[in-house]
Amino acid sequence: MTLRFPDGFYWGASTAAHQVEGNNVHSDFWLMENLEGSIYREPSGIAVDHYRLFKEDIGLLASFGLNSYRFSIEWARIEPEEGKFDQAAIDHYREVLLACLSMNVTPIVTLHHFSSPQWLIRAGGWESEDTPERFARYCAYVMRELGELIPYVCTINEANISIGIAKIIKRHQAGGDGQAQVGINTTDKSRMVAYFMEVGKAFGLPPQEVHSFHGARTEKGLEVIFRSHTRAREAIRVISPNTRIGLSLSLYDIQSIPGGEEHASHAWNEEFLQFLPYLEADDYLGVQNYTRMVYGPDGALPVPKDAETTQMGNEYYPEALGAVVRFVSKHLAKPLFITENGIATDDDTRRIEFIDRALRGVHACIADGIPVIGYMHWSLLDNFEWQLGFSKTFGLIAVDRATQERKPKPSAYHLGRIASSDSL
Template identity: 80%
Template sequence: MALRFPEDFLWGASTAAHQVEGNNTNSDFWLMENLEGSLFKERSGSAVDHYRLFKEDIALLSSFGLNSYRFSIEWARIEPEEGQFDRAAIEHYREVLLACRNNNVTPIVTLHHFSTPQWLIREGGWESPETPARFARYCSHVMKELGELIPYVCTINEANISIGIAKIIKRHQSGGSQAQVGINTDNMSQMQKYFMALGQAFGVHPQQVHSFLGARSEKGLEVIFKSHLEARSAIRRISPNTQIGLTLSLYDIQSIPGGEEHAAHAWHEEFLQFLPYMEDDDFFGLQNYTRTVYGPEGLLPIPVEAEKTQMGNEYYPEALGAVVRFVSKHLEKPIMITENGIATDNDERRIAFVDSALKGVQACISEGIPVIGYMHWSLLDNFEWQLGFSKTFGLIEVDRTTQERKPKPSAYHLGSIARNNSI
């Protein structure tokens, strides 16, 4: 018997501006990628040229059978210098939103997805107490111009990402292996030189380069909380019909006997401490890719025999349903799955992953949990930050020499599920 989803379920895919648009020259990441000795494996350059080819990409998404598209508006394009708003950039994103409307696609807009204007980093970045007001001002400008076209908005993508980054750094400092740490730590002197160069490029002390993808102090985490609250308040005043949420990246946090306390602490750090700041949100954006397992001594390594993705994550699609259930016990709000997927060059494994993940979601819905949508990560193979273009998450392959789009079987498979509203 086919498992049915609600008739108004949002079926879609996600992207992030810096990863797909190309030539995002006023962002902090552009500067970091292009420094001599950069830790980025390659530069984003023209990426997959989505800034020019967005109409084609949205039409493709619709042709698969998907009815929603989650994408981000790039702050560094809208406000390239503080207080200077770029009319052409606003009109570009108006065209993106209209392309969604013309293809009967519901847009879900993220206002900050990791990349930040260079000027904000010079002014203290995501540790500055002035950042919440600056972020709210940008959000206000976008919503005044475009709010009537935006039914759903995520203020900040993965507001908890710095907590995971801090754990990675801590594992390295305590002598964890490269596999446990999750980053290449072969050349720490190169990293030190790079951070010195970063400071010079931004015109601040190296320790004062506070991009979004960095470890936060307690004060910096408070900046994230306040940025969401002030943005939400501004959006509500300007665009009261827009539904507002926040996205968090959540592992399915498990434990073996003796690891329960470690797991409970991880749930608090990565999710529960954010609950007070989401009380007045309209929905929650849930992002999940895999699980973590804790034992008596802390985080356990992935079993040697486990299947792994290109990102080094355990292939574990069952994680999604488990996380939906955990979230629903603590947060009485509609849940939108804003990211879920895998990096793999084996599209059959992507299809199997989607099927297993969605069976878990449907089981949650049948239990009465209000899941309102599923956005696959990602629509296109794209620029995976420091790792470059080698990690293939997309439903669509891109030949970057020609920018030709090549939909994968998984795109049509997910579209078929969406058309039939069942799996």
């Protein structure tokens, strides 16, 4: 049976600036990757050189039959020093947007995707009361320059990510399955202490006062992140009233077995429901999902030993996406954009199967009246996976990093055929 998606559905793939562009030298991640004794598997370097090869990459995306591209503008490039904006950087992103539009590809622009300017971290980072105004100033500058070319903007990628990172690290410290997802051997205490001492020295701060976006968050820090979103939204509305505004959240499909219902309810509140007041004035929500989390009487359960897993250690469970969309829609009456969904695997047949099963769930949601407006696969390119370096392959396109040659995978053409026909 053919499953038809609505006319005008957005089909595409996502990237993040630091993971693909290369030479993001003013960012906090660049500094931390390149320290002696770094816990990063390798530095990002020129990454996959997307800063130079963006036209080729967008052209490939369009050639597959996809009609949308979600990418991020890098704050550390736009404002490498506080209050000093780089015209060459803004001109570059104008060229990216124009390339999208010239190829009939709708750009969906993220204004902050994990990496931050080094000066912001030195000024208190994502725990500082001044960060919302600083972020709004940057967003306002970008939208004054480029807003007429941006139909959709995502202010902050995975604004709730610190909650999930803290849980992964806690599970690993307890002997669980979290190490693959963060790339940090948290049992190597001496190395961790030495590394964070070096991080502090590099930023000129005590280690406990280095507040990057990926770091542990206090309740105040979470509030700073979401207030940054609301202040940015206010600024963008004035400057670019036709741009539709949202943010994205990282959401597990949270399930429970008997006795785990209270833990699951707490997890949904912690990871999603508590943020609903910040989303009321948004135009849409970006939903990002990769797997499920099951709770029992004693808390989160490990991935079953007999379950298929991805390179990230996640359970292979594409049905999670549809379940998350259903839960979110019960609590938030907004259009939903799937801004990330995918798997890290070197077996592309499993990626194709994942796409099909995930999209069946999305289609069922749409058939039931849930307003899902697009699906952005993660990721367009095999890229730099933060602390894990280039070891995890999420992309529809493989990259030979010695030559930067692009090698589309069968999954790219498979998703493109679905997109071209709006049917599965």
